[in-house]
Amino acid sequence: MAWVxxxxxxxxxxxxxxxxxxxxxxxxxxxxxIYRPVKCNGKAPAIVWFHGGGLTNEDQxxxxxxFRDGKYVMILVRYRxxxxxTPQDVIDDAAKAVAEVFLHAEEWGIxxxxxxxxxxxxxxxxxxxxxMNPALLGKYGVDHKKILTLLLASGQMTTHFHVKHVLNYGxxxxxxxxxxxxxxxYVSKDLPPILCATGAPGLDLPARPEExxxxxxxxxxxxxxxxxxxxxxxxxxxxxxxxxxAPYMYRFAEKYLAKLSE
Numbered sequence: 001m002a003w004v005x006x007x008x009x010x011x012x013x014x015x016x017x018x019x020x021x022x023x024x025x026x027x028x029x030x031x032x033x034i035y036r037p038v039k040c041n042g043k044a045p046a047i048v049w050f051h052g053g054g055l056t057n058e059d060q061x062x063x064x065x066x067f068r069d070g071k072y073v074m075i076l077v078r079y080r081x082x083x084x085x086t087p088q089d090v091i092d093d094a095a096k097a098v099a100e101v102f103l104h105a106e107e108w109g110i111x112x113x114x115x116x117x118x119x120x121x122x123x124x125x126x127x128x129x130x131x132m133n134p135a136l137l138g139k140y141g142v143d144h145k146k147i148l149t150l151l152l153a154s155g156q157m158t159t160h161f162h163v164k165h166v167l168n169y170g171x172x173x174x175x176x177x178x179x180x181x182x183x184x185x186y187v188s189k190d191l192p193p194i195l196c197a198t199g200a201p202g203l204d205l206p207a208r209p210e211e212x213x214x215x216x217x218x219x220x221x222x223x224x225x226x227x228x229x230x231x232x233x234x235x236x237x238x239x240x241x242x243x244x245x246a247p248y249m250y251r252f253a254e255k256y257l258a259k260l261s262e
Contacts, residue, residue, distance in 0.1 A: 013038060013070035022100045023093070030093055032100065033076040036109055045114035045148070045257055046073035048101050050123030052154075055090050055162045056082050062120040062239040064151070064246035067253075073110050075101060077119075079126075087163045087181070091136065094126040098147075099140035113260055116149040116253045120242050121205075122162075124155020124196070128183035131192055145192060149256050151249045152196040153242045154208055157183045157215040176207065184215055189223035195252045196228075197245035199235035208237065228252060 014035045023030035037044055051061045061076045068074065079093040098117055105112035119127040130136050131150040137143065159169075159177040169177065178184045196216060198209040209231050216229035232244045 011068075013068070014074070020100065020104070022097050029078060029080045030097070031078045032097060033078070034108065035074040037070050037073065039070060040073070040109040042106070042109045043111045043114075044071065044073045044109050045253070046075060046101065046105070046108075046110045046116070047151070047253070048075045048077060048098055048115065048117045050077050050079070050094060050117075050119030050126050052119065052121030052123050053081070055087060055122045055160060062123075062153070062242040064118070064153075064242050064249050066246040066250035073108065077123075082162060082166060087160070087166050091126065091129055091181075092139075095130050095136035096140060098130050099137055099142045102137075102142045102146065103140070111260075112146070114148050114257055115146070116151055117147050118149075118151030118153065118249065119155065120153040120239070121155065121237065122160065124152035125157075125160050125183065128152055128155050128157065128194075129181075129186075131194075132183050132186035132188070133180075134186075145190065147192040149253050150192050150194045151245075151253065152194065152212075153245055154198045154204055154237055155183070155196065155212070156205075156208065157196075157211045176211070184211075184218060187215070187218045187222055187224070189219075191219070191224055193226035193252070193256050194219065194224075194228075195230075195245075195249055197230040197232065197241060197248065199237050199241050200231060200233045203234070203236040204241070205237045226256075 018034040020032040047067050077097045117127045159182040163181045164173045196212045198204045198212050201209045219227045
């Protein structure tokens with residue numbers, strides 16, 4: 001089934017979509033949809049974005065449109081889903097996708113120092129794991145600390161609920177768990193700058209705003225000061241979290257992009 005997304009080249013800012021298969025040629029479940037600016041001098045910043053869907057569904061990509069400005073290379077990631085593969089396979093897909101962007105950065109006109117990674121919901125969860133667990137990108141010869149910023153929209157910071165279900169956590173399944181499948185497990189002061197955003201308590205998924213706030217507080221507690229956390233009142237768990245946070249994400253990425261030239 002064709003993956004549906006709304007990004008196109010009709011505004012004249014971007015070249016036609018390019019596809020890069022990061023597992024097997026023609027394997028539609030593991031493809032990067034790449035949009036390069038028309039005016040790309042070989043040193044463009046990039047944003048790599050993961051869709052949501054609970055690790056089981058392909059939601060339409062909820063891309064933060066503030067980055068569609070003719071400056072950033074925009075890369076949408078398609079990845080395999082449970083139950084066709086295991087949660088570990090999904091996580092590895094996310095890591096390999098990001099690694100390929102770093103490994104092909106110069107070829108694609110990207111500044112390898114200026115690659116941000118983010119996503120919505122399950123995509124935020126995957127982005128956080130890839131950016132925080134050094135073993136995931138390290139497997140492909142990439143240092144996770146080279147990510148410019150992590151941009152997390154309503155991501156689960158404890159172990160993902162579907163991971164707990166598939167791996168048979170038993171009585172622990174309905175409870176918050178922080179183990180090797182949880183971004184919170186990898187909290188450290190030595191991480192990329194992180195922005196997280198959620199909808200409102202009681203409207204976003206249960207405990208999602210609170211655990212993101214705890215995630216940000218935990219980062220600060222260990223000395224990671226480059227973190228911002230936003231809770232958008234009256235907003236549920238939906239694309240509106242991305243819409244509301246997109247200007248904040250853009251400002252955040254631009255802040256650290258500017259530091260590269262200092």
